[in-house]
Every structure is written in C-alpha cells, then in structure tokens.
Amino acid sequence: MDLRFTPEEIAFRDEVRAFCRDALPAAIREKMIALRKLDKDDIVTWQRILNAKGWAVPHWPLEWGGTGWDGVKLYIFREEMQLAPAPEALPFNVSMVGPVIAAFGSEAQKRRFLPRMANLDDWWCQGFSEPDAGSDLASLKTTARREGDHYIVNGQKTWTTLAQYADWIFCLVRTNPAAKKQEGISFLLIDMKSPGVTVRPIVTIDGGREVNEVFFDDVRVPVENLVGDENKGWDYAKFLLGNERSGIARIGISKARLRRLKQLAAVERAGGRPLLEDPRFAAKIAAVEVELKALEMTQLRVLSADRHRKDNRPDPASSILKIKGSELQQTISELLLEVVGPYALPDQMAQEDRWNEPPVGPDWAGPLAPHYFNWRKVSIYGGSNEIQKNIIAKAIMGL
Ligand SMILES: Cc1cc2nc3c(=O)[nH]c(=O)nc-3n(C[C@H](O)[C@H](O)[C@H](O)COP(=O)(O)OP(=O)(O)OC[C@H]3O[C@@H](n4cnc5c(N)ncnc54)[C@H](O)[C@@H]3O)c2cc1C
Incomplete structure (x- = not known):
C-alpha cells in the first residue's frame, strides 16, 4: 500500500494552496484563524469565489459543475481549504441536497435548483431531525398529505442549522402512515417563504444562534417539489447521509x-x-x-x-x-x-x-x-x- 501522493497530486495540492493564498479575502481568513463566527456574507462570498473558479461543487456530475476529481484529489482539495483556513462551502447545498437532486431529481429540478445551489443564490437547510426522531430518524412524524397537485405538510423539525438564513428546506416527510416506518417516507423541497412555515431559534450553550426549530402548519407544497418517487425518500436519505460522513x-x-x-x-x-x-x-x-x-x-x-x-x-x-x-x-x-x-x-x-x-x-x-x-x-x-x-x-x- 503506497500512501504517498503522486507528482501530479503534489502539483495539484500546490495549485489549490496558491489559489487559497491569493483568492481568500483577508478578513475571512483572519476570522477563521481567530475562530470567530462567520456571518452569512462571508460564506456566500467565498462560495461564489469558488464557483467562479469551477471548484464550488467538485464532486457533482460534470454537467452540473463537477470536476471529475478522484477521491484522493477531493481529499487534497478539502484539506488545503481547511489548512488555508477557508470556510467550507455550504454543506446543505453542496454535500447534501445537491447530490441527491443530481442523482434522483427530475430534469426540471436539476435545471431550476442546481446552478443556484452551486453559486449560493439559494441557501438550503436540512429538515430531517424531529423532537422524537434523531438517531432513530425513521420514526419521523411530519406528514405530507396529497391534495390535488399539492402536498399539505404538518409537523415539526428541530436542530435545523442556520434555518434563519434559508430560502429552501429539504425535508423527510411521512406520505404513507400505514406503511412500515422506512417505506412511507418521501423527500420534499419546501420554500421557506411558504405560508405556515415558522422558524424559532434555539439558543445554544455557547450563546449563539446556530440551530432552530421549524414548524409546518398546513403548508402547501407543489407536487413538482417531490424528489424521485413518493415513499422512496429513505433511500435518498441514506445516499445523502453516506455523503455527509x-x-x-x-x-x-x-x-x-x-x-x-x-x-x-x-x-x-x-x-x-x-x-x-x-x-x-x-x-x-x-x-x-x-x-x-x-x-x-x-x-x-x-x-x-x-x-x-x-x-x-x-x-x-x-x-x-x-x-x-x-x-x-x-x-x-x-x-x-x-x-x-x-x-x-x-x-x-x-x-x-x-x-x-x-x-x-x-x-x-x-x-x-x-x-x-x-x-x-x-x-x-x-x-x-x-x-x-x-x-x-x-x-x-x-x-
Ligand atoms: C449542532 C447540531 C446541528 C444539527 N443540525 C441539524 C440539521 O441541520 N438538520 C437536522 O435534520 N438535524 C440536525 N442535527 C440533529 C442531529 O442529527 C441529531 O442531534 C442526532 O442525530 C442525534 O439525535 P437526537 O439529538 O435526537 O438524540 P437521540 O437520538 O435521542 O440520542 C440521545 C443519546 O442517545 C444515544 N443513542 C441513541 N440511540 C442509540 C443507540 N441505538 N445505541 C447507542 N446509543 C444511542 C445517542 O448517541 C445520544 O448520545 C443537529 C444536531 C446538532 C447537535
């Protein structure tokens, strides 16, 4: 087993290092070094710089902005970003919902959402966990009932990171309460501006506002916002969580x-x-x-x-x-x-x-x-x- 990088990989590492040195705004770098909290603008600014370079979504399919790098190059890229130290591209967009839509979404969803996600024109948050469904995620209770060409969503998500900035939330919802736990779940994209969506902050032990509760009261969501097949959301969630790790x-x-x-x-x-x-x-x-x-x-x-x-x-x-x-x-x-x-x-x-x-x-x-x-x-x-x-x-x- 050879753990050394090849000469080509070392040249790539130097290229990424030089890019971070030249392109990362000094104010963001200083905040990162001092371990101060970044604000929304810092994260958006850096992701747009990366996107202009073609590096915001390196692991996505080529046609949607990916780079075709293998696992080693992705590792080198991430490590250099962290050493710079530069902010992480928004994981909800880049590592979570983006790859799910690229793999399982409709063509219309890909065209509508993926370019805006890569450029952080839309800020996404993750609506998986609920008060009684964290480690045991499949116990989630938020429901989506089909009514004509809409779903009516009711329930509560929790620990939703940075939902206060979010334009969209990707949610796991229960579409078939009669089925076995994992089989009645769907993956739904919800506009945070929809009537009936309420975001309430959870103040954490560090005094910050990083996580929230999100409530859905009779929220109407067009069926075109369903990703993939109804009741197949658990498969897409497993795919997403594999990427997260x-x-x-x-x-x-x-x-x-x-x-x-x-x-x-x-x-x-x-x-x-x-x-x-x-x-x-x-x-x-x-x-x-x-x-x-x-x-x-x-x-x-x-x-x-x-x-x-x-x-x-x-x-x-x-x-x-x-x-x-x-x-x-x-x-x-x-x-x-x-x-x-x-x-x-x-x-x-x-x-x-x-x-x-x-x-x-x-x-x-x-x-x-x-x-x-x-x-x-x-x-x-x-x-x-x-x-x-x-x-x-x-x-x-x-x-
Ligand atoms: C800062 C932060 C940000 C988060 N952001 C998001 C987000 O944006 N979106 C989102 O959907 N979720 C988010 N989460 C939620 C996170 O995914 C859950 O907190 C996590 O899955 C644990 O679930 P829980 O909090 O319900 O704890 P529980 O599942 O109730 O677990 C409580 C304790 O029991 C242990 N435990 C549970 N089951 C077992 C078992 N089978 N065997 C052994 N030990 C067990 C756990 O390890 C834990 O120590 C966030 C959490 C945190 C802390």
Missing part, C-alpha cells in the same frame, strides 16, 4: 487549530512564562499531534483502498474516522480553553455577544470559550459517535 474526520481543521493552539500557547502570560514552556502542557500537545498523525495515516489508508474499490458504498471505516476526528477536534478545543485560562470565567460568558465582543483579556481570548462549548456538537451531528460505534460493531466486527 465522507471527509468528516476534518484533519485539516484539526491541523489548523493545532497551529493556532501552539501560537497562542507561545504567548507570554501575565505574571508567568508561556504555557508552551510547561512540559506537562507541551506533552499534551505532543500527544494530540501523534494521534492526528495516526488519524491522517488511517484516512490515507482508506483513500488508498478506495482507489481500488469498484462499488460506491460508503466505507464503514468512515465511522472510525468520524469518531477519532471528532474526539481530536474536541481535545484541541479543550487545550485552547486551557490556554485562555482565567479569561474563560463565567462573567465573560454572560456577555451578550460572546463570539465577537471580548470584554476582558486579550482580543484573541474572546472566541475560545464559546468555541469550546460549540464544539461539543461534533460528536453528535452527522450520526452520533455512539451510533458510529454500532455501525463499526455490525459492519466491521460482524457483531
């Missing part, structure tokens, strides 16, 4: 944050030496670096095996990458909190806008405590780590 180790993000961690730990502290000179703290950083290197090798082994895979099924090894990748991201956020030290005190946390307004301490300290709290999410979304362990037990260990 690929690249979830986010090794480039961890590398970039580790770089930031070392930089901040090297800063002289009031009344003391830099934390990096404390051998116990330096040992913690070294341990993370070793684990990250091991994860990178595992990721490259999976990619190397992928080069020879004939089928398109998600490799169950991606569950290992998800668990280990999210654990490392959380460990790094904990070490960043150690670097902040007393500036993460509760009175700092009580400020109105914790992400952007550090009231005490150095400017760099402000976002680190909210970042720590926010990053608890990575072991939950994309399929919680416990669910990933179940997948490993069944698919890899045969239990």
Whole structure:
C-alpha cells in the first residue's frame, strides 16, 4: 500500500494552496484563524469565489459543475481549504441536497435548483431531525398529505442549522402512515417563504444562534417539489447521509487549530512564562499531534483502498474516522480553553455577544470559550459517535 501522493497530486495540492493564498479575502481568513463566527456574507462570498473558479461543487456530475476529481484529489482539495483556513462551502447545498437532486431529481429540478445551489443564490437547510426522531430518524412524524397537485405538510423539525438564513428546506416527510416506518417516507423541497412555515431559534450553550426549530402548519407544497418517487425518500436519505460522513474526520481543521493552539500557547502570560514552556502542557500537545498523525495515516489508508474499490458504498471505516476526528477536534478545543485560562470565567460568558465582543483579556481570548462549548456538537451531528460505534460493531466486527 503506497500512501504517498503522486507528482501530479503534489502539483495539484500546490495549485489549490496558491489559489487559497491569493483568492481568500483577508478578513475571512483572519476570522477563521481567530475562530470567530462567520456571518452569512462571508460564506456566500467565498462560495461564489469558488464557483467562479469551477471548484464550488467538485464532486457533482460534470454537467452540473463537477470536476471529475478522484477521491484522493477531493481529499487534497478539502484539506488545503481547511489548512488555508477557508470556510467550507455550504454543506446543505453542496454535500447534501445537491447530490441527491443530481442523482434522483427530475430534469426540471436539476435545471431550476442546481446552478443556484452551486453559486449560493439559494441557501438550503436540512429538515430531517424531529423532537422524537434523531438517531432513530425513521420514526419521523411530519406528514405530507396529497391534495390535488399539492402536498399539505404538518409537523415539526428541530436542530435545523442556520434555518434563519434559508430560502429552501429539504425535508423527510411521512406520505404513507400505514406503511412500515422506512417505506412511507418521501423527500420534499419546501420554500421557506411558504405560508405556515415558522422558524424559532434555539439558543445554544455557547450563546449563539446556530440551530432552530421549524414548524409546518398546513403548508402547501407543489407536487413538482417531490424528489424521485413518493415513499422512496429513505433511500435518498441514506445516499445523502453516506455523503455527509465522507471527509468528516476534518484533519485539516484539526491541523489548523493545532497551529493556532501552539501560537497562542507561545504567548507570554501575565505574571508567568508561556504555557508552551510547561512540559506537562507541551506533552499534551505532543500527544494530540501523534494521534492526528495516526488519524491522517488511517484516512490515507482508506483513500488508498478506495482507489481500488469498484462499488460506491460508503466505507464503514468512515465511522472510525468520524469518531477519532471528532474526539481530536474536541481535545484541541479543550487545550485552547486551557490556554485562555482565567479569561474563560463565567462573567465573560454572560456577555451578550460572546463570539465577537471580548470584554476582558486579550482580543484573541474572546472566541475560545464559546468555541469550546460549540464544539461539543461534533460528536453528535452527522450520526452520533455512539451510533458510529454500532455501525463499526455490525459492519466491521460482524457483531
Ligand atoms: C449542532 C447540531 C446541528 C444539527 N443540525 C441539524 C440539521 O441541520 N438538520 C437536522 O435534520 N438535524 C440536525 N442535527 C440533529 C442531529 O442529527 C441529531 O442531534 C442526532 O442525530 C442525534 O439525535 P437526537 O439529538 O435526537 O438524540 P437521540 O437520538 O435521542 O440520542 C440521545 C443519546 O442517545 C444515544 N443513542 C441513541 N440511540 C442509540 C443507540 N441505538 N445505541 C447507542 N446509543 C444511542 C445517542 O448517541 C445520544 O448520545 C443537529 C444536531 C446538532 C447537535
């Protein structure tokens, strides 16, 4: 097994690196390095720059803006984006609903939605989870009843990320309540401006507004917004969730944050030496670096095996990458909190806008405590780590 990149892949990596260096606006790069929250404009701006270059949707079919890159090139591209560090293209558009419409949507849906998704002219959000349907997603209860050439949608979604910005939501809805759980579900595209759609914020432990509840009260949705066949939505959801897990180790993000961690730990502290000179703290950083290197090798082994895979099924090894990748991201956020030290005190946390307004301490300290709290999410979304362990037990260990 050869884990080295070919000369052509190294040239490609350098091309992506140079592009990020030249094209990423400095203000966005600085926010990313400082771990400040991005606003909607930052994400739209960067995705449009990528789209102008032809790189917003590299894994889509060629006719809809894809690049034809293989898995290794996609990996290199994502890692360079994360190392830049540049924002991720909006995953709801690019990695979730886009590929579903490209694979299963009608020609009219492809023409209407895909170019606008790639350019982020429409912001999409994901309406899968419900109050009693998260890990057990197939228990979802939101209904869509056919009435002439419309569906009438009633129910509630939850944890809907950035729904406050969204023009459209892609939803799993129950179209046949009499069928077995997985067999009565359909995949429906709903205009967020439709009468009867209400978005209510959920304020999270970091004080931010990243997730929402979305309510549907007799919302009329044209039948032309059904993707694929009625009651086949579960198949499309499985396809989507398989895509969601690929690249979830986010090794480039961890590398970039580790770089930031070392930089901040090297800063002289009031009344003391830099934390990096404390051998116990330096040992913690070294341990993370070793684990990250091991994860990178595992990721490259999976990619190397992928080069020879004939089928398109998600490799169950991606569950290992998800668990280990999210654990490392959380460990790094904990070490960043150690670097902040007393500036993460509760009175700092009580400020109105914790992400952007550090009231005490150095400017760099402000976002680190909210970042720590926010990053608890990575072991939950994309399929919680416990669910990933179940997948490993069944698919890899045969239990
Ligand atoms: C920040 C954030 C953003 C999100 N964004 C979106 C979004 O945009 N759209 C969307 O649709 N959803 C979103 N989600 C929802 C996410 O997919 C669910 O939170 C996740 O699937 C877990 O479901 P749940 O919250 O209902 O927890 P539950 O499924 O109730 O699980 C609770 C606990 O029990 C454990 N557990 C459950 N079942 C098992 C089992 N069989 N074996 C072992 N342990 C088990 C879980 O691991 C977890 O620890 C988001 C979640 C978060 C935290």
